[in-house]
Amino acid sequence: MSFKMHLLTSRTVAVILPVLLLLGMLYSYIWRHYRDGIFGQEVRPADGSSSRVDFTIVNHWFHLVASDYLEYQQPSIVQGSRTDVVTVTPWLAPIVWEGTYNPELLDSIYRPQNISIAATVFAVGKYTKFLRDFLETAEQHFFVGFKVHVYVFTDRPKEVHQVKMASGRQLFKRAAVDSASSPLQLTVVPVPGSNRWQEISARRMELIQTLIEEKLQNHMDYIFCLDVDSKFHGRWGTESLGALVAVIHPGYYRDDRSKFPYERRPESTAYVAPRKGDFYYCGGAFGGLLQEVHRLANTCRTNFEADAKKGIEAAWQEESHLNRYMLINKPTKVLSPEYLWQDFKPRNPEVRIIRFSGVIKNYADIRPNV
Ligand code: 5GW
Ligand code: MN
DSSP states (O other): OHHHHHHHHHHHHHHHHHHHHHHHHHHHHHHHHHHHHHBOOOBOOTTSOOBOOOOBOOOGGGOOOOOSSOOOOOOOSSSOSOOSSOOBOTTOOBEEOTTSSOHHHHHHHHGGGTOEEEEEEEEOGGGGGGHHHHHHHHHHHBSTTSEEEEEEEESOHHHHHHHHHHTTTTTTSOOOSSTTOOOOEEEEEEOOOOSOHHHHHHHHHHHHHHHIIIIITTTOSEEEEEOSSEEEOSOBOGGGOOSEEEEEOTTTTTSOGGGSOOBOOTTSTTBOOTTOOSOOEEEEEEEEEHHHHHHHHHHHHHHHHHHHHTTOOOTTHHHHHHHHHHHHSOOSEEEOGGGSEETTSOOOTTOOOOOEEEOOOOHHHHSOOO
């Protein structure tokens, strides 16, 4: 009896085990396909880092629905509205200049999608003094009529609250443009102070990455990361939306790429060879879909750290890493220098409107001893 039982058991095991194994393999196979279909695939940037955050696929970005009731000027297929500038990259990403788009049409497409835009801004140490103008002008020009949430990273949270109070409650409640208009939300994220810009700079990417992972994922659609020492002077809105968005630096856009201040030492992960490069992009403004900016921040931070281990610091810190990243991962939308000018620079004729511009600052006055 016991012998028979034993036989039965071992035979059962011999049959059931492989069946279970097969079932397990089938399950994991199906699950993997299901997950990759529902969420984004695991991101493995060419630059070596990896990101394990899953994002729900954003469907609305690929599907543009216009209002049937809106009347607007006929677009021409033979006559460009801007012939003095280039409005498309060789990889067919639009380059946004004033006059190339219809803001009413764009807003009418994006408003029903109920998109939300996060903006990050760092105000560490004395840089808090720029916050008031930055926020007040963002209120007037940055995605007016859309859900905007500004995240202020600072080691002086009290000063941000003073800015809020001084504004007399009127500020950060957008003027009622129409019923769809909503207030600009503000969240203060406390961060430790630092005397070393290199440290602040390195942490910027890390903090952006963490913010996306912990707070924004599944709550926001787009994110823009901006310098605080700047003001808005004109519309910055839906025309700037894209998967990966870069801004052309105002200082170099007429120069040969050999003159771009890329990192030129091959030992650095930010290295760009002399005959490579498309445009020189700003470190002071970039953005896009959450998952794209997450991947960018993760890669730049990883590369920054790899360099630091070897005792290398790229020529323009994170701006150099951003430029290396954008050379390999082409931006899907490029914003003209209208989107980050410098107050000290006279306006060039092709720049018909300055939307966002760095203020003139007294370095000795605001920067910690480096
Ligand atoms: C910047 C340079 C040297 C030492 C410290 C800083 C610094 C930068 C700082 O002490 N606090 C700070 O919040 N920042 C953040 O980094 C600001 O958001 C600032 O806009 C951004 C980039 O630094 P900027 O604006 O001085 O760099 P540039 O190239 O626009 O002049
Ligand atoms: Mn700046």
